[in-house]
Amino acid sequence: MxxxxxxxxxxxxxxxxxxxxxxxxxxxxxxxxxxxxxxSWGKIPQKEYTYEELEHIAQFFRQREKEEFSIDDITWNDLDMNRIFILMNQCTSPVGAERLYELLRRPVFEAEELKERQRLMEFFRTHETERHLVQTILSNIRRPGNVSVFEAVHVTSEVTIQGKKGQICCFAAFLLSLVCFILKPNPGVLIFLAVCGFNIATYWGKKGEIDAYLTSFRCVLQLLRAEKLLEKAGISELKTYEEQGRQYRKALSGFQKGAFWVTDRSSLGSSGLDDLLKDYIRMTTHIDLIKFHDMMKSMQEHMVEAEGLISLLGYLDSMISIASFREILPYYCLPDFDAGTQASMEVKELYHPLINNPVANSITARGGVLVTGSNASGKSTFLKNIAINAILAQTAYTCTAASYKAPFFKVMTSMALRDDLESGESYFIVEIRSLKRILDEAKKKENLLCIIDEVLRGTNTIERIAASSEILWNICGENVLSFAATHDIELSYILEDRYTNYHFEEEVRKEDVVFNYLLKEGRVTTRNAIRLLEMMKYGKKITEEARKAVEHFESAGLWEKIEE
Known part of the structure; x- marks a missing residue:
């Protein structure tokens, strides 16, 4: 046989x-x-971002922006922090990128939280197998189209959809007609076909209403699966996070049961036999519409847990990303947070993370620091670097320096401002609004690090010097560490009782100007503007007359009228 x-x-x-x-x-x-x-480990990310992509990533932060102190938009843009985020972002999941962005905009003011971040980063750095496992798990969380995971999930928070009772009636009618067909086939078949026809006819309109929310549901299901796999991995060093994730998953258990009826696909017409059978079951029973209402209700009732999963899984991904970021740095240090209350900072060999072959500088600062120097000498870059490292210290627990010692700081800047075309405000109005927010914050008791570049550059010289000297004097209090850059040498004399003078200078050669970007004590004593005009072939008449005008002003204290 x-x-x-x-x-x-x-x-x-x-x-x-x-x-x-x-x-x-x-x-x-x-x-x-x-x-x-x-x-990708320890490598510079190659991904490019559009403005719209960064705005979507920022929405997880925007939702909580006003809960406590955060890096405001002016400071974030002044410091090119989007570029810092892009350089740091090696996250394998979209929730990791969202959490990393939020983390960089919300400095921590407690050492315990930062030490926990350090524990995780060091664990992932030294345990390659576990790191790869976690990254593989998190990579299954996919970006939902052109929006962030947070946006996709949060879109359901205020949705009101009616009609569950009608769908239950359709389901009940189908069961009764099926029973009737079995018991009395002759008249029952007509009743069964009529009910099926009615259910199919009414199905399509309702199906279109729920399609818009399937992306949200799939995002939550991906988060739940990732949490379950993380729990199954049983990594003892992540036990606290696994337990917290388990609580979130338990709260959303009702959401997950039978979800395949709703989320297996977004449109009908699949070619597989099993898919075709499921399609007919959905159309004739409305079972997916009934389950959709249950899922929507569960999601709305447990939005906190859904957002908790985003935060938890994204947090682990962001710690791996920062650990990878550290590997690309020439050197870095862990910040030393001074328990004292005085606003001060001591940094050694500080360098800017966005600059290739950067020049490192050191400074011990208390009270105020006034930096003078010519254009392109390094003033603004140095000031930005001070603020960037204060933020990185309290977020990534990482400083691009040999050593960093300071108390916890709120960080605010007023630097790269421009006219606000939408509101019709001039540069000067934008600038004084920016400075006013720093003055208001300086009145509070918490330590404040403020960085100001070219105070009141939008107005005339006499009023600029008079007003800016008063603003800088009043900002600099016991709880404020103030850094300011200026071209107005007069300020270095007016403010010398509260501000220590530092400067950057250049070497003017025959055909070139060379900047060494080294911070030096004292006020600047050199000028290069007219020399640069000469080097750019402006002509002897212009440069010689300009030099004579400077000499006359310095001797007489007045500007000489230009005559024919």
């Missing part, structure tokens, strides 16, 4: 071949993913 005929062997061989192909393909995909994860 032949147990295996060609009619049986061939289909079995076909299905075995397909199964082997699928297994090999999945194994190959996993290997490619792991290779990509390995190759």
């Amino acid at each position: 032949k147990f295996f005929t060609p009619g049986i062997v061939l289909p079995i061989a076909f299905f075995v071949t397909v199964a082997i192909f699928i297994v090999l393909q999945n194994r190959g995909n996993k290997k490619l993913l792991l290779d990509r994860i390995k190759n």
